[in-house]
Each structure stands twice: as C-alpha cells, then as structure tokens.
Amino acid sequence: MSTGTVPAADPTADTGVLLSANGLRKTYGTTPALDGADFAIRPGEIVAVMGPSGSGKSTLLHCLAGIVPPDEGQVRYAGRELSALSDAERSALRRSDFGFVFQFGQLVPELTCLENAALPLRLAGTRRKEAEAQAARWLERLEVDDVRHHRPGQVSGGQGQRVAVARALAGMPRVVFADEPTGALDSLNGERVMQLLTEAARETQAAVVLVTHESRVAAYSDREIVVRDGRARDMSAMAGAV
Numbered sequence: 001m002s003t004g005t006v007p008a009a010d011p012t013a014d015t016g017v018l019l020s021a022n023g024l025r026k027t028y029g030t031t032p033a034l035d036g037a038d039f040a041i042r043p044g045e046i047v048a049v050m051g052p053s054g055s056g057k058s059t060l061l062h063c064l065a066g067i068v069p070p071d072e073g074q075v076r077y078a079g080r081e082l083s084a085l086s087d088a089e090r091s092a093l094r095r096s097d098f099g100f101v102f103q104f105g106q107l108v109p110e111l112t113c114l115e116n117a118a119l120p121l122r123l124a125g126t127r128r129k130e131a132e133a134q135a136a137r138w139l140e141r142l143e144v145d146d147v148r149h150h151r152p153g154q155v156s157g158g159q160g161q162r163v164a165v166a167r168a169l170a171g172m173p174r175v176v177f178a179d180e181p182t183g184a185l186d187s188l189n190g191e192r193v194m195q196l197l198t199e200a201a202r203e204t205q206a207a208v209v210l211v212t213h214e215s216r217v218a219a220y221s222d223r224e225i226v227v228r229d230g231r232a233r234d235m236s237a238m239a240g241a242v
C-alpha cells in the first residue's frame with residue numbers, strides 16, 4: 001500500500017529490522033509507565049509483550065505505534081524515527097502501514113461488519129466496491145462471512161473480535177498491534193482468533209506486537225518481551241546471552 005504523505009522508504013533499511021525501540025521512557029505525572037525499552041522486531045516476527053497488570057505493556061505498544069510520544073528514547077520504523085514525523089505523517093503511517101486489534105473490538109456500531117472491515121481501506125482512499133470486496137475475503141478467512149451485513153451489536157463477542165482482526169488485516173499492514181486481543185473471549189474463541197491472526201500474519205509477512213498477560217496466548221508468538229515495572233526485557237536476547 002502507499003504510505004500516504006510519508007516518503008517511501010525501504011521498510012527494513014539495510015538492517016533487516018522493521019521496528020525498534022531504544023531507551024524508551026514515559027511518565028504519567030509521577031507514575032513511571034515505561035522505564036527503559038530496547039529491542040528490535042523483524043518483518044513477519046510475532047512478538048508477545050508480557051507482564052503483570054500495570055507494568056507498562058500498553059504504554060509500550062502505544063509508543064511503538066506512534067500513538068503516544070515517549071519522554072525519552074526513540075522508536076524507529078522502516079528506517080524512520082517516529083518523533084521526526086509530523087502528526088499528520090504519523091497518522092498517515094498508522095493508516096497505511098499499521099493494523100490495530102484491541103480487547104473489545106472497537107467496531108463502529110453504526111456500520112455493518114463488512115463496512116467496519118473495509119474502513120481502513122476506505123480511509124486510505126480505496127473505492128467502496130474494491131474495499132468491500134477485499135474486506136469480504138478477510139471476513140471469509142476469519143470465518144465470519146455470514147455476519148457481514150449485521151451490525152456489531154447483533155454479533156457475539158467472538159464474531160466481533162474476528163471482524164476486528166479482519167479489519168486490522170484488510171489493509172495489508174506491515175505491523176499488527178494487538179492489545180489483549182482475546183482478553184474478552186472464552187478460551188476456545190480466543191485460541192481460534194489467535195490461530196487465524198497468526199496464520200494470516202505469517203502469510204502476509206506482517207509483524208505482530210501482541211500484548212497479553214496469558215502464556216497460552218503468548219505461545220503463538222516467536223519470542224517474548226517481558227515488561228516489569230516499566231522495564232522491557234527481550235527474553236530471547238537474554239537466553240542468547242547465557
């Protein structure tokens with residue numbers, strides 16, 4: 001997809017790294033939410049961000065996605081430092097290159113499931129017919145094609161979350177940010193959503209940053225970053241260092 005107003009760049013520069021954090025720190029008032037995060041994510045990698053409640057996982061995800069600016073440190077995506085972009089450029093980048101799945105779907109209640117799944121494509125300028133045709137393929141893939149004309153209020157939690165995953169993937173993002181994507185689902189539905197999300201991400205070579213406190217969900221990842229008291233540790237790097 002086009003990167004909107006952001007100049008095109010080789011997504012992995014020459015380092016093989018798609019997204020990286022260096023010395024990230026963020027404080028809300030006197031609460032240190034993030035107190036040091038350094039790691040790199042490659043294209044197609046599925047990385048679980050784990051840790052107890054309040055440890056800083058969501059803050060880390062929001063900094064990585066350019067939603068929240070860190071107080072210190074840098075986030076680099078495809079060779080570009082996010083803080084060097086204007087707000088409009090960061091928004092364009094989020095629309096073109098990133099997909100999002102949150103705990104409670106956050107679908108637009110007035111739109112049908114099909115219109116919801118097509119929304120990122122429509123916002124990126126794709127014509128309705130083409131956007132909905134692509135979205136319909138993702139709804140089929142996520143096994144919720146039968147509710148395409150329903151509104152979010154008329155579907156189950158599991159169906160709504162699959163629609164949210166279809167919406168995140170329909171724009172062919174290079175990174176999917178998923179914050180507790182199965183947190184509101186029973187274990188069977190949660191497992192299925194994780195299977196479908198990770199299969200689709202592997203196929204499209206999208207990287208996934210998956211915030212979860214459940215090891216059953218983290219088991220779908222390639223590696224884990226553990227956040228404790230705002231400090232993020234890359235467990236695979238530590239294992240390699242031993």
Ligand SMILES: Nc1ncnc2c1ncn2[C@@H]1O[C@H](COP(=O)(O)OP(=O)(O)OP(=O)(O)O)[C@@H](O)[C@H]1O
Pocket residue numbers: 028029031032033051052053054055056057058059060213
């Ligand atoms: N917008 C905000 N304003 C003030 N404090 C915040 C804000 N967002 C997060 N915090 C605080 O920062 C710390 C880290 O929060 P964060 O939501 O990142 O943790 P988390 O690991 O994702 O938690 P959970 O698993 O419960 O969702 C917490 O102490 C939280 O209260």
